[in-house]
Amino acid sequence: MQVLKTIEELQNIRKEIKGTVGFVPTMGALHNGHISLIKKAREENEIVVVSIFVNPTQFLPGEDLDKYPRKDEADKKICQMCKVDYVFMPEISTMYSKEEVLVKAPNKSYVLEGKTRPGHFDGVLQVVLKLFNLVQPTNAYFGKKDAQQLSLIQQMVENFFLPINIIPCDIVRESDGLAMSSRNVYLDEQQRKDALLISKSLYFAASLIGKNELKSDVIKNKMLETMNILDVEYVAIVDRQFNEINEVVKGNTIILVVAKLGNTRLLDNIWI
Amino acid sequence: MQVLKTIEELQNIRKEIKGTVGFVPTMGALHNGHISLIKKAREENEIVVVSIFVNPTQFLPGEDLDKYPRKDEADKKICQMCKVDYVFMPEISTMYSKEEVLVKAPNKSYVLEGKTRPGHFDGVLQVVLKLFNLVQPTNAYFGKKDAQQLSLIQQMVENFFLPINIIPCDIVRESDGLAMSSRNVYLDEQQRKDALLISKSLYFAASLIGKNELKSDVIKNKMLETMNILDVEYVAIVDRQFNEINEVVKGNTIILVVAKLGNTRLLDNIWI
Numbered sequence: 001m002q003v004l005k006t007i008e009e010l011q012n013i014r015k016e017i018k019g020t021v022g023f024v025p026t027m028g029a030l031h032n033g034h035i036s037l038i039k040k041a042r043e044e045n046e047i048v049v050v051s052i053f054v055n056p057t058q059f060l061p062g063e064d065l066d067k068y069p070r071k072d073e074a075d076k077k078i079c080q081m082c083k084v085d086y087v088f089m090p091e092i093s094t095m096y097s098k099e100e101v102l103v104k105a106p107n108k109s110y111v112l113e114g115k116t117r118p119g120h121f122d123g124v125l126q127v128v129l130k131l132f133n134l135v136q137p138t139n140a141y142f143g144k145k146d147a148q149q150l151s152l153i154q155q156m157v158e159n160f161f162l163p164i165n166i167i168p169c170d171i172v173r174e175s176d177g178l179a180m181s182s183r184n185v186y187l188d189e190q191q192r193k194d195a196l197l198i199s200k201s202l203y204f205a206a207s208l209i210g211k212n213e214l215k216s217d218v219i220k221n222k223m224l225e226t227m228n229i230l231d232v233e234y235v236a237i238v239d240r241q242f243n244e245i246n247e248v249v250k251g252n253t254i255i256l257v258v259a260k261l262g263n264t265r266l267l268d269n270i271w272i
Numbered sequence: 273m274q275v276l277k278t279i280e281e282l283q284n285i286r287k288e289i290k291g292t293v294g295f296v297p298t299m300g301a302l303h304n305g306h307i308s309l310i311k312k313a314r315e316e317n318e319i320v321v322v323s324i325f326v327n328p329t330q331f332l333p334g335e336d337l338d339k340y341p342r343k344d345e346a347d348k349k350i351c352q353m354c355k356v357d358y359v360f361m362p363e364i365s366t367m368y369s370k371e372e373v374l375v376k377a378p379n380k381s382y383v384l385e386g387k388t389r390p391g392h393f394d395g396v397l398q399v400v401l402k403l404f405n406l407v408q409p410t411n412a413y414f415g416k417k418d419a420q421q422l423s424l425i426q427q428m429v430e431n432f433f434l435p436i437n438i439i440p441c442d443i444v445r446e447s448d449g450l451a452m453s454s455r456n457v458y459l460d461e462q463q464r465k466d467a468l469l470i471s472k473s474l475y476f477a478a479s480l481i482g483k484n485e486l487k488s489d490v491i492k493n494k495m496l497e498t499m500n501i502l503d504v505e506y507v508a509i510v511d512r513q514f515n516e517i518n519e520v521v522k523g524n525t526i527i528l529v530v531a532k533l534g535n536t537r538l539l540d541n542i543w544i
Contacts, residue, residue, distance in 0.1 A: 007433060101397060101428040104374040125373060133433045156373040161279060161405045 001080045003087045010088055010134050019046030023137030025128060028052040029069040030078045033172040033180035037141040038082040040169055049135050050079050051088040053095065057123030064263075069182055088135070095130060103129055105152055111244075112236055112256065113148045113267075124149055125156050132164055139165045143172075145179055147254050147269050151242055171268070173199065179268045191261040194230060198257050201226045201235075202270040205255050209272055214248040223257070233258040233265070248272055273352045275359045282360055282406050291318030295409030297400060300324040301341040302350045305444040305452035309413040310354040312441055321407050322351050323360040325367065329395030336535075341454055360407070367402060375401055377424055383516075384508055384528065385420045385539075396421055397428050404436055411437045415444075417451055419526050419541045423514055443540070445471065451540045463533040466502060470529050473498045473507075474542040477527050481544055486520040495529070505530040505537070520544055 004010045014021075022045030024037045030052075041048045052075055059065035072089065079087050105114065105121035114121055132140065142150045154166050172180045177199035178192075187195060201223040208219055216237040223235050236256045239245050245253065253272040258265060276282045286293075294317030296309045302324075313320045324347055331337035344361065351359050377386065377393035386393055404412065414422045426438050444452045449471035450464075459467060473495040480491055488509040495507050508528045511517050517525065525544040530537060 011433075011435065097431065099378040099380050100431045101378055101424065102376040104376045106371040106373055108371050130431075130433050133435070136435075152373070159369065159372045159402075161283075161402055163283065163405070163408075 001076075001084055001087065003076060003089060005089060005091070005094070007090070007094060007134065010086075013086065014134070014136055017047050020138040021045055021047045021049060021135065023049045023051070023131070023135045023140045025051045025053075025131050025140070025142075026075075027054045027068065027182065028075045029071050029182035029185070030075045031172075031180045031182060031184075033143055033145065035078065035082060036172045037143060037169050038079070038084060040167065041139065041141050042083055044167075045139060047085045048083070049086045049088060049137065050084050051090075051131055051135070053088075053090055053127065053131075055095075055123060055127040056092055057096070057126055058120050059123070060117055060119060063117075064183075069185055088131075095127065100126075102126060103156070106155070108242070109148070109152055111242065112234060112238075113258075116233065116258070121149065121152050125152060128153055129156065129160070132162060137164055139167050141167045141169055143170075144168050144271060145171045145181070145267060145269065147256060147271075148242055151240065177203070179266075181266060183264050183266065186264040187261055191264065195259075195261050195266055197227045197230055198259055198266060198268045201257060202255060202268060206270055206272065209248055209250070216244075216246050216248065219248070219255070223255075227257070227259065231260040233260060273348075273356055273359065275348060275361060277361060277363070277366070279362070279366060279406065282358075285358065286406070286408055289319050292410040293317055293319045293321060293407065295321045295323070295403070295407045295412045297323045297325075297403050297412070297414075298347075299326045299340065299454065300347050301343050301454035301457070302347045303444075303452045303454060303456075305415055305417065307350065307354060308444045309415060309441050310351070310356060312439065313411065313413050314355055316439075317411060319357045320355070321358045321360060321409065322356050323362075323403050323407070325360070325362055325399065325403075327367075327395060327399040328364055329368070329398055330392050331395070332389055332391060335389075336455075341457055360403075367399065372398075374398060375428070378427070380514070381420070381424055383514065384506060384510075385530075388505065388530070393421065393424050397424060400425055401428065401432070404434055409436055411439050413439045413441055415442075416440050416543060417443045417453070417539060417541065419528060419543075420514055423512065449475070451538075453538060455536050455538065458536040459533055463536065467531075467533050467538055469499045469502055470531055470538060470540045473529060474527060474540060478542055478544065481520055481522070488516075488518050488520065491520065491527070495527075499529070499531065503532040505532060 022041030024041050026034050054068050103125040109121050178195055205219050205223050220235045238254050239252050254269050256269040258267050294313030296313050298306050326340050375397040381393050477491050477495050492507045510526050511524050526541050528541040530539050
């Protein structure tokens with residue numbers, strides 16, 4: 001495994017690669033969620049590239065950029081164990097210059113995460129576009145946990161005609177159901193217990209839908225009841241294009257929850 | 273020569289090309305300026321692709337989108353004569369969908385053309401990025417006439433790490449000095465004569481600089497005097513990054529003129 005720091009190293013190596021390239025962009029602090037993406041990339045491609053870059057432009061002022069968990073050495077070991085070929089770990093000054101041409105998510109993205117974190121997706125798309133152009137992957141792997149991000153990346157690939165397959169990957173959970181997240185390390189014991197209500201509310205929604213309760217309002221209210229001790233930011237029921245829908249359509253619905261446990265914002269969702 | 277209309281045709285053909293690709297993006301109504309770009313591309317690459325697409329997103333409301341000259345048949349003949357391999361002529365609906373991820377030129381671009389035509393460069397960069405991703409050229413050819421556009425495209429290529437060489441090409445002029453432009457066809461006989469003052473003022477500036485007059489204010493005022501019968505929108509003296517400068521630096525200066533002849537806006541410039 002080679003660790004690359006500069007654009008030149010990466011570009012020179014990329015030029016020589018002839019086969020399929022699987023790419024997993026991350027912000028590091030790798031957990032089983034990331035590992036599942038990397039394993040899938042390893043299975044499906046000749047070469048696997050993982051990027052580890054805590055991207056400043058997707059954090060808003062006052063967000064947790066400075067205290068975002070960084071575990072470079074552990075991350076490298078994980079990549080090595082997963083038989084990654086190249087880890088790209090650039091500095092901020094390598095990725096960004098002073099005044100840049102920007103990417104702007106469409107106006108319709110200013111709902112849900114885009115509403116709470118205006119500008120967040122612009123930063124996500126900007127760094128993903130840069131990384132895509134550097135790595136030129138055949139296949140790029142993203143978790144369904146960041147569902148709105150995944151949807152916007154798929155849209156960017158379509159709109160910009162990028163010759164890349166986006167591979168959505170299932171959410172990986174702790175044995176008790178909590179969705180894996182780099183931010184889970186912030187939770188204290190009580191918060192860790194309370195956080196379980198998030199995934200439970202989603203399973204509960206799925207069971208309601210199984211019993212043919214399809215009305216979004218009814219489902220949302222019942223979910224909120226199960227999470228009444230939590231600081232729930234939103235429960236949303238949307239189609240795959242992130243339009244809110246009044247009635248669940250099986251095969252084209254995502255139910256999303258965001259809740260704050262202390263200062264930690266946790267996201268989870270289920271694809272129906 | 274093959275004329276391609278759809279994304280699929282272009283992408284399928286691109287996949288099979290192994291050698292160097294030279295790309296000349298145009299809005300059609302090809303003149304000797306474009307032809308010089310195509311010839312250079314022909315000399316320097318194994319495969320030459322020309323796109324002809326009047327890009328709506330770079331026209332502001334009230335601008336000349338609807339009456340922009342369209343000469344598809346003549347353009348195809350010119351491309352054939354220049355031994356172009358592929359002409360890409362998509363419909364608007366092929367290039368754009370309803371609500372898109374956008375490209376945004378940096379704030380510093382909102383001077384000169386960016387000030388008069390706010391949003392114009394966003395549209396230029398958006399379509400050029402799309403075309404770059406489709407054509408995946410080795411080398412892309414742009415005229416120095418649209419100097420600010422050229423500078424922003426170079427910046428986009430750097431910022432987004434696009435693996436493409438941007439080749440700036442000299443302005444091609446009529447025998448009397450008027451810079452070639454698709455918009456020259458709008459000029460009546462008197463306007464055509466008056467328009468000559470634009471290039472004359474630029475040559476005059478160059479001669480002043482040759483005599484070591486380097487102060488921007490002095491040069492600009494003397495240029496404006498030579499164009500006193502014209503409706504001059506701006507004369508600007510900038511460095512290669514389009515920062516206005518008080519003093520000419522040989523090798524790093526562009527002098528720009530924009531003037532309106534009737535309803536026709538003409539651009540010209542000289543690189544010092």
